[in-house]
Amino acid sequence: EDQVTQSPEALRLQEGESSSLNCSYTVSGLRGLFWYRQDPGKGPEFLFTLYSAGEEKEKERLKATLTKKESFLHITAPKPEDSATYLCAVAVRGSTLGRLYFGRGTQLTVWP
Amino acid sequence: DAGVTQSPTHLIKTRGQHVTLRCSPISGHKSVSWYQQVLGQGPQFIFQYYEKEERGRGNFPDRFSARQFPNYSSELNVNALLLGDSALYLCASSLSPDPNEKLFFGSGTQLSVL
Numbered sequence: 617e618d619q620v621t622q623s624p625e626a627l628r629l630q631e632g633e634s635s636s637l638n639c640s641y642t643v644s645g646l647r648g649l650f651w652y653r654q655d656p657g658k659g660p661e662f663l664f665t666l667y668s669a670g671e672e673k674e675k676e677r678l679k680a681t682l683t684k685k686e687s688f689l690h691i692t693a694p695k696p697e698d699s700a701t702y703l704c705a706v707a708v709r710g711s712t713l714g715r716l717y718f719g720r721g722t723q724l725t726v727w728p
Numbered sequence: 729d730a731g732v733t734q735s736p737t738h739l740i741k742t743r744g745q746h747v748t749l750r751c752s753p754i755s756g757h758k759s760v761s762w763y764q765q766v767l768g769q770g771p772q773f774i775f776q777y778y779e780k781e782e783r784g785r786g787n788f789p790d791r792f793s794a795r796q797f798p799n800y801s802s803e804l805n806v807n808a809l810l811l812g813d814s815a816l817y818l819c820a821s822s823l824s825p826d827p828n829e830k831l832f833f834g835s836g837t838q839l840s841v842l
Contacts, residue, residue, distance in 0.1 A: 659833030
């Protein structure tokens with residue numbers, strides 16, 4: 617069964633304290649891995665898509681990397697406005713067209 | 729440009745009732761997907777529609793149905809509501825049904841079943 621597991625479930629960081637969020641996946645064939653950010657009461661907001669092992673993408677303080685079994689979202693010198701839930705999702709080869717499999721997310725809190 | 733809009737934003741129903749949720753995609757987007765997000769969990773795929781046809785269905789009972797209109801807006805219908813149907817229902821639009829296409833989500837409809 618295709619699975620996406622995110623860790624930790626929750627993370628508290630002081631402003632400026634860098635860290636990483638993990639997304640491990642067990643799928644029959646990866647088409648793409650996605651990172652989304654979700655603020656309370658809002659829908660997920662797209663951050664990155666990664667397609668193959670070794671790929672990296674950056675946006676401001678965020679950097680996403682991908683290996684054959686997991687992805688990391690690195691947050692460098694976070695600010696309070698980075699507080700949100702970060703969701704990882706995968707698209708799987710041969711699966712229902714258009715379906716993304718989401719993890720439960722990591723709730724990040726950055727305090728001043 | 730307007731993003732994905734969903735209505736209503738909040739809804740309270742009782743068990744056994746039915747509900748209709750509505751979604752308007754971003755202009756030019758022809759694909760609409762529906763997801764259910766239970767508190768503390770990630771979104772779960774319900775349906776995808778493209779060009780008014782169902783292109784994908786998740787593991788949800790037949791009480792859940794949807795359709796897409798000629799203007800690409802969509803409705804999600806849930807019959808015989810159960811307490812477990814309480815969740816945030818998210819609509820997402822994209823240019824095509826390609827699973828690697830970027831999804832743009834609306835803010836969702838929060839459904840509470842009492």
